[in-house]
Amino acid sequence: MPELPEVEVVRRGLEQGVAGRTVTAVEVRHPRAVRRHVAGEADFRGLLEGRTITSAERRGKYLWLPLDSGDALTGHLGMSGQLLVVPGDKPDETHLRLRFRFTDGGRELRFVDQRTFGGLAVVAGGAALPSTIAHIARDPLDPAFDDEAFVRALRARRTVVKRALLDQTLVSGIGNIYADESLWRARLHGARPTELITRPKARELLAHVRDVLSESLAQGGTSFDALYVSTEGVSGLFERSLNAYGREGEPCPRCGAPVRREAFMNRSSYSCPRCQPRPRPGRG
């Protein structure tokens, strides 16, 4: 479950469900799930068993669980990953990849991932900020996010605005849904060159990004299907609040024009043809 609200919902579930607990056994059901742990499965298990998880952290779409050893169990859900906290006697999910049992004998942690784009790894000394995540920018809901630095960096880019929003090293947590929703709110077409976006417009766009992300978080995120759920298996409700994403041919909630869908970066982009006119070549 990809974007910031969905990942934050999972982080909160992990904080409630596994922080303070000690790992007793790790079962690797599919090697791809730990492929980013280059030292291999046995090393992965060895660094976890007997360790206590101290909290649950997130940067952008990455999660990590600091351990009392000073290491961190890091994770990315990819396109279809789930971290579930479930009773041990619950039947295994079809795409169960990893299982973590705890010394208290309570609910276990499962990593379930249909497409296996996601995965977990232990990063040595990564409790504060894992080195493998350090290249990711802060997200707009992070209290330490620097708005003016973002505005400057955005305008300094020589690219188009949707590509910039999706660049996790510039601003993190935004994926295809929330990029399109933010651009719709800002009345900007994603192909607008970043250097032609004025400072006020950039600040307005950032405010819309922040609003969309926090409104979605308040609704538990966006869930088109059962793939995107919390640690408790619960789906979010923000889909009903989407104005552009996935609404091809349906009326723009603002002006009534049918929402268009275009290919961009090998993905679909949804926008209003009237509120978000395509930039003319060579202009803003």
Add this chain to the structure above:
DNA sequence: ACCCACCCCTGGGCGC
């Protein structure tokens, strides 16, 4: 710094 093409996977939906 940035763009592009392509890779990693499984499964659902659709047209034929």
Add this chain to the structure above:
DNA sequence: TGCGCCCAGGGGTGGG
């Protein structure tokens, strides 16, 4: 029923 496409909230890589 089956097959072959196309599609899907992700990121990483290597070449230009």
